[in-house]
Amino acid sequence: xxxxxxxxxxxxxxxxxxxxxxxxxxxxxxxxxxxxxxxxxxxxxxxxxxxxxxxxxxxxxxxxxxxxxxxxxxxxxxxxxxxxxxxxxxxxxxxxxxxxxxxxxxxxxxxxxxxxxxxxxxxxxxxxxxxxxxxxxxxxxxxxxxxxxxxxxxxxxxx
Amino acid sequence: xxxxxxxxxxxxxxxxxxxxxxxxxxxxxxxxxxxxxxxxxxxxxxxxxxxxxxxxxxxxxxxxxxxxxxxxxxxxxxxxxxxxxxxxxxxxxxxxxxxxxxxxxxxxxxxxxxxxxxxxxxxxxxxxxxxxxxxxxxxxxxxxxxxxxxxxxxxxxxxxxxxxxxxxxxxxxxxxxxxxxxxxxxxxxxxxxxxxxxxxxxxxxxxxxxxxxxxxxxxxxxxxxxxxxxxxxxxxxxxxxxxxxxxxxxxxxxxxxxxxxxxxxxxxxxxxxxxx
Numbered sequence: 321x322x323x324x325x326x327x328x329x330x331x332x333x334x335x336x337x338x339x340x341x342x343x344x345x346x347x348x349x350x351x352x353x354x355x356x357x358x359x360x361x362x363x364x365x366x367x368x369x370x371x372x373x374x375x376x377x378x379x380x381x382x383x384x385x386x387x388x389x390x391x392x393x394x395x396x397x398x399x400x401x402x403x404x405x406x407x408x409x410x411x412x413x414x415x416x417x418x419x420x421x422x423x424x425x426x427x428x429x430x431x432x433x434x435x436x437x438x439x440x441x442x443x444x445x446x447x448x449x450x451x452x453x454x455x456x457x458x459x460x461x462x463x464x465x466x467x468x469x470x471x472x473x474x475x476x477x478x479x
Numbered sequence: 480x481x482x483x484x485x486x487x488x489x490x491x492x493x494x495x496x497x498x499x500x501x502x503x504x505x506x507x508x509x510x511x512x513x514x515x516x517x518x519x520x521x522x523x524x525x526x527x528x529x530x531x532x533x534x535x536x537x538x539x540x541x542x543x544x545x546x547x548x549x550x551x552x553x554x555x556x557x558x559x560x561x562x563x564x565x566x567x568x569x570x571x572x573x574x575x576x577x578x579x580x581x582x583x584x585x586x587x588x589x590x591x592x593x594x595x596x597x598x599x600x601x602x603x604x605x606x607x608x609x610x611x612x613x614x615x616x617x618x619x620x621x622x623x624x625x626x627x628x629x630x631x632x633x634x635x636x637x638x639x640x641x642x643x644x645x646x647x648x649x650x651x652x653x654x655x656x657x658x659x660x661x662x663x664x665x666x667x668x669x670x671x672x673x674x675x676x677x678x679x680x681x682x683x684x685x686x687x688x689x690x691x692x693x694x695x696x697x698x699x700x701x702x703x704x705x706x707x708x709x710x711x712x713x714x715x716x717x718x719x720x721x722x723x724x725x726x727x728x729x730x731x732x733x734x735x736x737x738x739x740x741x742x743x744x745x746x747x748x749x750x751x752x753x754x755x
Contacts, residue, residue, distance in 0.1 A: 329543075330537060331533045333539040334533070334537040347546075354551065424531070439497055449498070460493075461490065464496055471527045472524075
């Protein structure tokens with residue numbers, strides 16, 4: 321578990337931080353997530369998907385539950401000051417072999433990036449996005465697909 | 480909808496980006512499990528999202544790790560304490576750790592087994608060794624017994640030869656006045672000049688003293704050798720002595736160990752004449 325933590329905690333913490341936007345809460349969520357990962361290793365099934373994806377999803381679900389809970393909303397209202405700058409920019413320098421966030425944002429068009437982030441970091445479903453932004457469901461799908469295609473090419477080209 | 484259409488529909492990407500409801504997710508997983516092609520595309524989309532997520536990586540405070548590990552440890556301890564009813568909730572723990580647990584258990588079992596086997600083999604070896612020692616000892620005893628027996632047989636044969644041989648003359652030496660209980664037999668073969676003493680009945684010689692046999696010829700004593708004795712008995716029933724060509728009588732005196740050139744007549748024990 322210690323190895324698992326060392327390997328994945330930065331990435332998972334980054335994701336959680338993107339969702340909850342607050343370091344203290346992110347730590348709580350990450351802790352909760354690791355305990356859950358530890359306890360429900362069995363519900364992870366190798367045939368269903370990748371381990372890392374599964375772990376990210378555990379974190380994402382917990383983090384999204386957190387921001388949706390009433391308690392969190394209330395506490396967010398009382399604290400209007402944005403969380404530490406780390407929460408907003410992430411650390412592009414953490415893995416120097418990777419492309420920085422800025423570069424990604426340049427390659428992805430804003431619509432693509434927005435749709436991915438809404439899904440991934442806000443936890444909105446396709447239909448929620450379609451409703452909220454008043455775009456057809458089909459368009460949501462196509463944008464998501466093209467965004468991921470673009471990202472895939474970007475990563476592949478660099479590795 | 481064929482695979483191609485399904486892949487290009489964008490649903491896999493929605494899955495990867497987490498924009499599907501639980502029900503929709505299950506559907507995608509179901510479909511992917513039936514088609515390697517879809518599965519590959521799904522995994523690829525997920526991998527891309529993993530990489531995307533990794534770009535936001537932030538190292539958490541080191542203290543968080545301790546917190547997490549502590550909680551997991553505490554929980555593991557709790558799970559271990561709670562008995563059967565709780566266990567089915569986390570069968571995961573057993574499964575996840577099982578290869579190592581099995582290997583660990585197997586290695587302990589092997590270790591115990593080898594320990595047990597080596598103790599057994601050691602014990603077997605010890606008992607085999609002990610039995611071998613016994614066998615060797617009894618074999619030695621047997622060999623010794625055989626030697627003794629064959630030696631005695633030789634002696635008996637020698638005695639028999641001497642007694643059967645008419646050339647031997649028997650001289651009974653009687654105790655003198657001072658030692659009436661003393662008594663020794665001499666067998667003498669004048670032709671071969673051989674002399675044996677037998678049936679030695681003499682008192683135990685004091686330390687540093689030995690009995691010496693003399694042949695008397697014309698009142699002159701001739702040294703016929705020492706009688707070797709042990710614990711008051713002759714060491715052998717038929718003791719060969721020095722060769723004597725002619726004698727009229729035999730006598731035994733007590734002399735200092737190693738013998739004397741002339742007999743100490745005061746210490747005369749037995750004496751007997753050769754009957755002609």
